[in-house]
Amino acid sequence: MKRIRIFSVLFFAIVCYYGTAYSQDVTMITTPEEMKAVIEANKGSVILVNFWATWCPPCVKEFPDIMKLNKEYSDKGLKLIFVSLDDASETESKLKPFLQKQGVDFVTYQGIFPKPEDLTDVIDKSWGGEIPVTYFYDKEGKKSASFSGSKKYEEFEKEVLKLIN
Numbered sequence: 001m002k003r004i005r006i007f008s009v010l011f012f013a014i015v016c017y018y019g020t021a022y023s024q025d026v027t028m029i030t031t032p033e034e035m036k037a038v039i040e041a042n043k044g045s046v047i048l049v050n051f052w053a054t055w056c057p058p059c060v061k062e063f064p065d066i067m068k069l070n071k072e073y074s075d076k077g078l079k080l081i082f083v084s085l086d087d088a089s090e091t092e093s094k095l096k097p098f099l100q101k102q103g104v105d106f107v108t109y110q111g112i113f114p115k116p117e118d119l120t121d122v123i124d125k126s127w128g129g130e131i132p133v134t135y136f137y138d139k140e141g142k143k144s145a146s147f148s149g150s151k152k153y154e155e156f157e158k159e160v161l162k163l164i165n
Contacts, residue, residue: 048066048079049137050134051123051134052082052083053084054084056132058131058132088112130148132148
C-alpha cells in the first residue's frame with residue numbers, strides 16, 4: 001500500500017510539472033482593432049505574424065521551422081506572433097495540445113472573425129485568406145514582406161536577418 005501511495009504522489013508531481021511547463025495562454029482576437037493592437041504593441045521588435053491552423057498540413061509542416069527561428073532570434077529582437085484560425089470549439093481539444101507538443105511557451109492568438117474580410121482588411125487587402133501565410137514587420141511596425149504557403153527555415157531566416165541587422 002505504501003508503494004502505491006508513493007507512486008501516486010510521484011505520478012501527481014510529474015503530471016503537475018509537465019502539465020504546466022508549457023501551459024498555453026491562448027487569447028482570442030475577434031475584431032480588426034484587436035489584431036492591429038497586437039501588432040502595434042510589439043513595435044520596436046522585428047515581428048513575424050504567422051496565420052495557421054492545426055487542420056492545415058502545410059501549416060503544421062512549417063511550424064517547427066518557425067519555432068526554431070524564434071529560438072535563434074528572439075533574444076536578437078524577433079517577436080513571433082502565431083494567430084491560429086482553428087475553430088473556437090477546438091481550442092481545448094486540438095489547439096492547446098498542439099501548441100504544448102510544439103513547446104510554445106508564449107501567448108498565442110486565435111483569430112475568431114465573424115467575417116473573414118475583417119482580417120484581410122487589416123492585414124493585407126490582397127490576401128485571399130489562404131494559409132499558412134506569414135507577414136514580416138520592421139521595428140517601426142511597417143509591413144516589409146509576406147510569404148504565402150509553407151516555407152523553410154532558411155527562407156524565414158533570410159527575411160529576419162534583413163530586418164534585424
